[in-house]
Amino acid sequence: MEFFIPVHVYEGIGIVKARSRELAALGTKALIVTGKNSAKKNGSLRDVEEALASEGIPAAVFSDVEENPAAETIMKARDWGLSEGVDFVVGLGGGSALDAAKLIALMICHKDEGPDFLFDKNADNLSLPVAAIPTTCGTGSELTAVSILTLPEKRSKSSTPHRIFPKIALLDGTYLKSAPRQVLNNTAIDALGHMIESIINVKSSDFSRMTAMEGIAEWRRSKDVLLGKKEPSDEDYQNLIKASGLGGIAIAQTGTSLPHALSYPITFEMKMPHGQAIGFFEASFLRESPEALSSMILEQAGFSSPDAFEDFYREVCGNPLISEDLLCQAVEMTLNNPAKLETAPFRVDQEMLLRIAGLKKS
Ligand SMILES: [Fe+2]
Structure with missing residues (x-):
């Protein structure tokens, strides 16, 4: 029997700002990965940006993660993250955004690899540190090492073989209010x-x-x-x-x-x-x-x-x-x-x- 959960979990209303120091300790420049609208609407994006700014940490935002993301999106965000010189990733949103954040953190550390790397069972799991902030109440991705991608050629979805636990998870239920x-x-x-x-x-x-x-x-x-x-x-x-x-x-x-x-x-x-x-x-x-x-x-x-x-x-x-x-x-x-x-x-x-x-x- 093994029970393993290497994630610092912080939970409570207002937790993103309350734990700005822990968030900022992950690096010197953040890539915030989120979907198109909801993180703006529910106030979570503003909270993350303010928390990072209060610690003097700049951030770039990739807000193009679609529902059930495909490898293409990961590659696009990887290129954006590399061009911005980020050294940690904040996943913000539902399961799609959080799963994408983990894989983007992986691919930034493997800048010469193509999309096949995402499904390579023999590949390593080296990734930038990830913070995960869920704004829906189902995925659990903030506390798992798994990421799921759409596989258009198989007309289905699949877990990728990579195991990437976020370093920290910040759970604030009030982001659910506008869902x-x-x-x-x-x-x-x-x-x-x-x-x-x-x-x-x-x-x-x-x-x-x-x-x-x-x-x-x-x-x-x-x-x-x-x-x-x-x-x-x-x-x-x-x-x-x-x-x-x-x-x-x-x-x-x-x-x-x-x-x-x-x-x-x-x-x-x-x-x-x-x-x-x-x-x-x-x-x-x-x-x-x-x-x-x-x-x-x-x-x-x-x-x-x-x-x-x-x-x-x-x-x-x-x-x-x-x-x-x-x-x-x-x-x-x-x-x-x-x-x-x-x-x-x-x-x-x-x-x-x-x-x-x-x-x-x-
Ligand atoms: Fe599920």
Whole structure:
């Protein structure tokens, strides 16, 4: 058993400015990596710029990270970072921005390499230091070493082989305030999915399970916000961002499992948000899992059964229509991914995947 999380985690409202010294200690010039709009809207970009300026640290901004980034974006940002002479990277945003930040930090240290380096299993992981500041409540990327890129030629997404933990993660839930409700809901389902898939996993240990179970407890405290039954307070936002971080720590130990694998071609083909796509498979994954584990998870999350959880998912994420063809394709791709199949603590065959995909009755 191993439990490893080499990230300084700072959590609380106003934490970016409160920890300006720790942020500035990462280098002498920052590359802030973010998406097009939300970091401006939620105030996080201003906070980071002010925190760095207060410590006399200049920053360049790359704000062109798209949803589900492709290698091309990483290369473009690498060139921009090199031309600006940056020596650390601040990832700011949802999973796409944080994943991109890690890979940009990697590629800046490998300035003569092409995009193939991103998927080279034998390549080293030398990177600039990274700070990660999430502004959605699902990815957990701020506390994992993994980065996911879109693979246009495979019509799917994939983890890159590089392992890059951020040096510091700054968790301030108030950046969630301006997120559209649907983003909040989808990303919160992603966080819960991480905790489910970490617990129902061959690599699960007492330590990772404890982390995931605490994450589910935090998540449950604010789940009425997702249903629109409760006006969110600052505490709710903080609970949700903490749940997301705890889910990140849990999957940093175990990885994710079948629902994530099944979701990737769906996200690629339908441009479906990640949380909505993985959530589609979670209730059926629980139905196929050992009863002791699934009932422990459902009880901790406050659901009486997998059906009750499925109803909740439909209420907060909608009822996505995915064609049978695409679901079959997702099953096929997952069957061809033995590493993912082996994450389940039970035997997985085609019949089972068809049931998890909703193509066969349980
Ligand atoms: Fe995820």
